[in-house]
Amino acid sequence: MTTTPTLLPDRPAPIGPALAKRGRIVAIASGKGGVGKTWFAITLAHALSRQGRRVLLFDGDLGLANVDIQLGLIPAHDLATVLAGTRSLAQAVQHHDAGGFDILAGRSGSGALSALDDTALEAVLATLRDAATRYDHVVLDLGAGIDRTTRRMSAFADLLLVLATEEPTSLTDAYAVLKLHHADRMSGEGANGEARIVVNQAGNATSGERTYATLARACAAFLGHTPRLAGILRRDDRVRDAIRRQTLLLQRHPNATAAGDVERLVEGLLG
Numbered sequence: 001m002t003t004t005p006t007l008l009p010d011r012p013a014p015i016g017p018a019l020a021k022r023g024r025i026v027a028i029a030s031g032k033g034g035v036g037k038t039w040f041a042i043t044l045a046h047a048l049s050r051q052g053r054r055v056l057l058f059d060g061d062l063g064l065a066n067v068d069i070q071l072g073l074i075p076a077h078d079l080a081t082v083l084a085g086t087r088s089l090a091q092a093v094q095h096h097d098a099g100g101f102d103i104l105a106g107r108s109g110s111g112a113l114s115a116l117d118d119t120a121l122e123a124v125l126a127t128l129r130d131a132a133t134r135y136d137h138v139v140l141d142l143g144a145g146i147d148r149t150t151r152r153m154s155a156f157a158d159l160l161l162v163l164a165t166e167e168p169t170s171l172t173d174a175y176a177v178l179k180l181h182h183a184d185r186m187s188g189e190g191a192n193g194e195a196r197i198v199v200n201q202a203g204n205a206t207s208g209e210r211t212y213a214t215l216a217r218a219c220a221a222f223l224g225h226t227p228r229l230a231g232i233l234r235r236d237d238r239v240r241d242a243i244r245r246q247t248l249l250l251q252r253h254p255n256a257t258a259a260g261d262v263e264r265l266v267e268g269l270l271g
């Protein structure tokens with residue numbers, strides 16, 4: 001986690017709850033794959049919907065989209081259909097009845113959406129902007145890695161939630177995401193959103209706090225800025241069970257540890 005210290009000044013952190021306002025795009029990133037982004041994006045969308053918000057879950061993993069897989073859906077339309085102009089956003093979304101939120105699926109493995117050129121990337125951002133006018137919140141599940149597309153989509157969000165686990169590789173990758181986002185924010189490259197850290201798969205609250213502190217210290221030392229903690233989500237076998245059964249955690253295991261952790265995190269964001 002070594003990098004050249006920067007002397008860039010920090011922007012003042014926005015006061016108040018991150019999601020008090022409607023029409024907000026919340027992006028979920030991590031750098032590393034397999035840390036729980038898709039599961040968390042789905043559960044966040046569900047938790048926000050249970051708080052009475054109109055939510056669109058937008059599959060922004062343009063290479064290996066799998067929101068539909070985790071939920072056992074067979075989408076008739078997806079982001080590629082919208083970009084092709086065959087369907088409008090409103091026609092392409094699918095309502096998740098049990099969850100009470102809408103989903104814009106991605107298309108996995110087709111290659112059509114990965115490695116977008118500038119025009120296609122602008123079209124994805126325009127679709128996101130359109131979505132933000134129609135919903136209270138757009139939850140954007142991003143792919144792993146820090147490629148140009150993922151970085152632009154992170155920069156476009158009003159709030160970036162960066163997931164990290166206790167694993168050193170996850171911490172380094174999460175730091176890389178935070179560093180690039182901070183650089184984009186300072187350069188005015190469209191990144192106006194605050195980044196906050198979510199520790200996932202924590203063994204317990206204390207070790208989760210320690211993971212956050214490690215990451216926050218690196219940011220303070222090298223970026224001159226300390227991202228806030230959005231929440232700690234504990235490791236919980238019922239997460240795996242819900243995913244295996246392609247159901248929502250908050251529906252299948254409402255009393256699960258991780259379910260309560262996500263609900264607390266959402267309360268913090270809504271204020």
Ligand SMILES: Nc1ncnc2c1ncn2[C@@H]1O[C@H](COP(=O)(O)OP(=O)(O)O)[C@@H](O)[C@H]1O
Pocket residue numbers: 030032033034035036037038039040200201202233234235236237239240243258
């Ligand atoms: N809080 C958690 N407790 C237990 N297992 C988890 C938790 N979060 C994620 N997982 C596990 O991590 C796996 C990867 O999750 P996924 O959402 O597909 O990650 P990503 O989108 O970051 O690649 C899941 O299949 C699940 O088994």
Ligand SMILES: [Mg+2]
Pocket residue numbers: 037038039061066142143
């Ligand atoms: Mg994923």
